[in-house]
Amino acid sequence: MKVLVAVKRVIDYNVKARVKADNSDVDLANVKMALNPFCEIAIEEAVRLKEAGTANEVVVVSIGNKSCEEQIRTALALGADRGIRVDVETKPDSLSVAKLLAKIVEKEAPGMVILGKQAIDSDNNQTGQMLAALLDRPQGTFASEVEVTGDSINVTREIDGGLQTVNLAIPAVVTTDLRLNEPRYASLPNIMKAKRKPLDVLTTDELGVSVASNLQLLRVDPPSERQAGIKVSSVDELVEKLRNDAKVI
Numbered sequence: 001m002k003v004l005v006a007v008k009r010v011i012d013y014n015v016k017a018r019v020k021a022d023n024s025d026v027d028l029a030n031v032k033m034a035l036n037p038f039c040e041i042a043i044e045e046a047v048r049l050k051e052a053g054t055a056n057e058v059v060v061v062s063i064g065n066k067s068c069e070e071q072i073r074t075a076l077a078l079g080a081d082r083g084i085r086v087d088v089e090t091k092p093d094s095l096s097v098a099k100l101l102a103k104i105v106e107k108e109a110p111g112m113v114i115l116g117k118q119a120i121d122s123d124n125n126q127t128g129q130m131l132a133a134l135l136d137r138p139q140g141t142f143a144s145e146v147e148v149t150g151d152s153i154n155v156t157r158e159i160d161g162g163l164q165t166v167n168l169a170i171p172a173v174v175t176t177d178l179r180l181n182e183p184r185y186a187s188l189p190n191i192m193k194a195k196r197k198p199l200d201v202l203t204t205d206e207l208g209v210s211v212a213s214n215l216q217l218l219r220v221d222p223p224s225e226r227q228a229g230i231k232v233s234s235v236d237e238l239v240e241k242l243r244n245d246a247k248v249i
């Protein structure tokens with residue numbers, strides 16, 4: 001079975017995001033970028049399936065400008081076999097990404113497409129669901145366990161207050177939750193080897209998809225600054241402040 005993994009280049013999760021002075025977007029100038037953490041989990045799961053002999057090839061795809069190749073190479077160093085970048089200069093919205101991924105699925109015919117449940121920059125949580133709908137294939141989202149059984153996949157999903165297990169006929173779309181696995185670190189020899197693994201670049205014209213968006217980002221605001229706390233000298237004063245200042249009791 002071939003596994004296709006979709007990976008996104010995002011702002012590193014350790015970086016405190018700054019908003020541009022004109023509030024038009026997050027400022028990414030000179031900011032450390034990284035693999036989206038949920039995509040790292042997706043790569044790890046695909047590589048484990050290959051190591052277990054369940055998958056025979058792991059193909060990683062990223063949609064974006066040339067800088068995304070850094071994250072594709074990271075995925076190759078983590079164990080993926082080859083990479084595909086779809087060249088898009090502007091930030092594509094989730095529907096455009098899903099349409100492009102659907103075209104790649106048509107070409108590659110993977111048994112499983114695995115994505116992160118959400119990209120930590122846009123927080124959309126849409127692409128996997130849209131892809132499954134476009135392909136008319138089953139989806140198992142928020143996976144905390146994935147088990148391939150012959151011609152189907154059992155996905156245990158994290159839902160409010162518990163777990164749900166669904167059985168998906170292959171080919172299927174899976175999105176990863178945080179507890180699915182703990183991604184490995186790339187070793188230096190594997191980083192070197194990854195430089196020689198194949199990485200193809202496709203254009204949106206070749207795939208016949210327009211990335212024109214119906215969605216416009218209007219404004220980005222940082223969270224309001226947290227006010228400093230105060231010390232009170234007695235329980236009575238605390239109760240008085242909660243009642244009259246904070247008005248929470």
Ligand code: AMP
Nearest residue numbers: 006007063115116118119124125126127
């Ligand atoms: P989102 O729906 O934007 O929160 O993203 C969910 C998942 O879709 C990500 O974790 C990736 O697996 C995939 N994805 C989103 N954007 C891209 C992109 N530009 N290139 C490749 N995969 C993407």
